[in-house]
Amino acid sequence: MTNSLFDRLTEAKERKYELEKAIRRQNQFRSRLNELERQIIRLELDLESEQADVDKLTRMTLTNLFHTLLRSKDEQLEMERQQAVAAALKLSEAKQEQSKLKEEIMQAGMVISANLSAEQEYERLLKEQEQFLRSTPGTAAELMAMETEIAAQQVTVRELNEAFTAGRRVLASLEPAIESLDKAINWGNWDTWGNGGLISTHIKHEHIDDAKASIAAANHELKSFRDELADLQRSLDIHVDISGLLKFGDYWFDGLITDWIVQKRIKETQDRTCEAAHEVRTVVKKLQAEYTSAEAALNGLRTKRISWLERQQSN
Numbered sequence: 001m002t003n004s005l006f007d008r009l010t011e012a013k014e015r016k017y018e019l020e021k022a023i024r025r026q027n028q029f030r031s032r033l034n035e036l037e038r039q040i041i042r043l044e045l046d047l048e049s050e051q052a053d054v055d056k057l058t059r060m061t062l063t064n065l066f067h068t069l070l071r072s073k074d075e076q077l078e079m080e081r082q083q084a085v086a087a088a089l090k091l092s093e094a095k096q097e098q099s100k101l102k103e104e105i106m107q108a109g110m111v112i113s114a115n116l117s118a119e120q121e122y123e124r125l126l127k128e129q130e131q132f133l134r135s136t137p138g139t140a141a142e143l144m145a146m147e148t149e150i151a152a153q154q155v156t157v158r159e160l161n162e163a164f165t166a167g168r169r170v171l172a173s174l175e176p177a178i179e180s181l182d183k184a185i186n187w188g189n190w191d192t193w194g195n196g197g198l199i200s201t202h203i204k205h206e207h208i209d210d211a212k213a214s215i216a217a218a219n220h221e222l223k224s225f226r227d228e229l230a231d232l233q234r235s236l237d238i239h240v241d242i243s244g245l246l247k248f249g250d251y252w253f254d255g256l257i258t259d260w261i262v263q264k265r266i267k268e269t270q271d272r273t274c275e276a277a278h279e280v281r282t283v284v285k286k287l288q289a290e291y292t293s294a295e296a297a298l299n300g301l302r303t304k305r306i307s308w309l310e311r312q313q314s315n
Helices: 003-058 063-068 075-112 118-134 135-191 196-233 247-253 256-312
Strands: none
Touching: 003 075, 003 256, 075 247, 118 135, 118 256, 135 196, 135 247, 135 256
């Protein structure tokens, strides 16, 4: 590699930085301009209202006569004029700021236009730098070692993300199941103690059926979650069963004892489901934290590699 390539890469990096900075600033200016323009509309309405109050007092009306007789018209008029002047000053200041922001947006646009190709030029030169270093025995091994480390970290990030996503799918099924079981318990209480009859029994079992469907989905997702955890050399032994709940006996042998047994089994199932959800949620939170940390480490390795590429010069 020649020094001229290093210099051109350094220059392209600086232009790339200027481009990114100008884009950030332009977005900030535009956001502030949008808010300021909304403020100007409010200030124009305020000024219009204050001027209307002044106009009312300067016209001959019964109200003016009333104020004159009480010797308060001049004081009232002066106060309204001061408020109108204050509103006009605020509006003037806002419009001046509006003009400055438009100018700054235009200036940032000029910087963006001047450096529009900087990012592509930087990437091209960095690639050229990389190819040169790959062909140099002294640097090829070091570059390969960094890329091997990055590749391994990428695998870790992907595996953690896949496990985290699978765990979220389990929770997406367990949480509705808990809610359905809670509703079933409430209707069961009405069925047991409030003489709800067949209607409340039917509604209760509709919620139980909903819970069964959600738990069946959760058990299916748990298999995928276990597989993803196995890729990370971890295990999770959770299974929720809802098949043992009474149903026909609840309908045809309706009574306090049967209702109590059904309620007991629903509550037991809800407890097991809550325990499973708590355990999965704990694992998911840990996976999320590990994923965030692993992703940050991956970004750090990539940044380190790019910095290393930028610093290399020929002897």
